[in-house]
Amino acid sequence: MDLHLLIDNLTNPALLFFFLGLLAVQVKSDLCIPENSSKFISLYLLLSIGFKGGQELAHSEFNIEILWALLFGIFLALLVPVYTYFILRRKFTVENAGAIAAAYGSVSAVTFVTTISFLELEQIPFSGHMVAVMALMEAPSIMIGLSLMTLFKKNKKKDGVPMKKVLHHALTNGSVLIILGSLVIGLLASEAQAEGIKPFTTDIFKGFLAVFLLDMGITSGRKLSDFIKKGWFALIFAIIIPVINGSAVAVLSGLVTESAGNRLLFAILAASASYIAVPAAMKIAAPKANPGLYIPMALAITFPFNITLGMPLYLCIINLS
Numbered sequence: 001m002d003l004h005l006l007i008d009n010l011t012n013p014a015l016l017f018f019f020l021g022l023l024a025v026q027v028k029s030d031l032c033i034p035e036n037s038s039k040f041i042s043l044y045l046l047l048s049i050g051f052k053g054g055q056e057l058a059h060s061e062f063n064i065e066i067l068w069a070l071l072f073g074i075f076l077a078l079l080v081p082v083y084t085y086f087i088l089r090r091k092f093t094v095e096n097a098g099a100i101a102a103a104y105g106s107v108s109a110v111t112f113v114t115t116i117s118f119l120e121l122e123q124i125p126f127s128g129h130m131v132a133v134m135a136l137m138e139a140p141s142i143m144i145g146l147s148l149m150t151l152f153k154k155n156k157k158k159d160g161v162p163m164k165k166v167l168h169h170a171l172t173n174g175s176v177l178i179i180l181g182s183l184v185i186g187l188l189a190s191e192a193q194a195e196g197i198k199p200f201t202t203d204i205f206k207g208f209l210a211v212f213l214l215d216m217g218i219t220s221g222r223k224l225s226d227f228i229k230k231g232w233f234a235l236i237f238a239i240i241i242p243v244i245n246g247s248a249v250a251v252l253s254g255l256v257t258e259s260a261g262n263r264l265l266f267a268i269l270a271a272s273a274s275y276i277a278v279p280a281a282m283k284i285a286a287p288k289a290n291p292g293l294y295i296p297m298a299l300a301i302t303f304p305f306n307i308t309l310g311m312p313l314y315l316c317i318i319n320l321s
Contacts, residue, residue: 014117014210015307021217033215041212042276043178045113048201048208049131050179054186055194056128065257066129069266072256073133076249076270077140081105084241085148091233092293094153099282099289102145103298104241106274107137109179110216114307115268117209119261124315126261134269135179141274142281149286220300227296234293238273238301246271246310250317260318267314271306273298 024031033041060066081101088097112134119126186194194201228235249270253263275298282289 017210018213018217021214022221025221038215046178047182050182051186053128053131054183077137081144095289098145098149100294103273103278103294105141108272111272124261130265223296224300238297242271246314250314263318273302275299
């Protein structure tokens with residue numbers, strides 16, 4: 001692994017704010033970000049990245065590479081939940097295995113945004129259509145996870161939530177809707193119109209990302225200790241599976257695109273796990289699934305790993321392949 005990339009990543013101010021949040025929990029500080037402010041910042045980050053992605057798409061000619069990228073993203077969102085489900089069933093119930101599999105098949109928008117910040121820091125170009133790829137990977141994994149629960153649960157009474165309702169929730173989930181809506185708005189806006197709101201969509205982006213990662217550090221720190229008590233299998237899974245997914249896709253994405261930036265984004269999408277869209281969907285569709293398992297796995301283990309060691313590791317694999 002290139003030590004320069006690792007050091008640049010670990011000394012990134014936004015990432016250091018994440019560690020500050022973890023430290024605040026360990027020293028029992030009363031530091032916290034108000035819930036409403038945290039929600040606003042998360043919506044802002046998704047809005048900003050979606051709008052900028054739409055602008056990039058507006059300046060790009062739709063071609064076969066974009067089509068293959070979209071199909072490859074959907075394929076990953078369908079494949080990962082299936083194979084991880086059968087690994088998880090060795091230790092977990094049908095509901096918990098399905099929920100965790102759905103989380104790891106889906107994506108973390110915040111990890112994606114942090115990776116974009118990393119690419120900009122390293123001055124590595126990437127394409128705007130990758131935002132659309134990310135948005136399209138949310139819903140399929142949720143549907144696969146719930147389908148696996150339905151298929152393998154022993155008690156198949158018709159008391160579950162209709163798939164139509166689950167699908168509707170997956171597609172209208174706030175994080176999915178804001179990223180897709182912003183993408184379309186960015187696509188429709190002219191260059192002059194986009195320039196008018198650039199101070200909001202671009203100039204303050206890294207500052208808000210730093211505050212958001214501070215909040216994520218506080219949240220992760222609070223969940224980490226309780227999660228570790230649940231056993232080693234979940235902890236090992238939350239690190240090994242992202243490494244396998246990210247490393248494999250870092251190589252395989254070369255069949256879809258030659259861009260190192262796009263390949264890294266594909267790798268991080270495959271390696272990340274959802275802790276926003278999936279928990280929201282599972283709360284409605286699979287209330288028996290334990291959020292004390294899949295949320296800490298995604299947020300307290302996989303997320304920090306990907307934004308510290310994962311990004312430089314996957315980029316190193318891409319540069320060597």
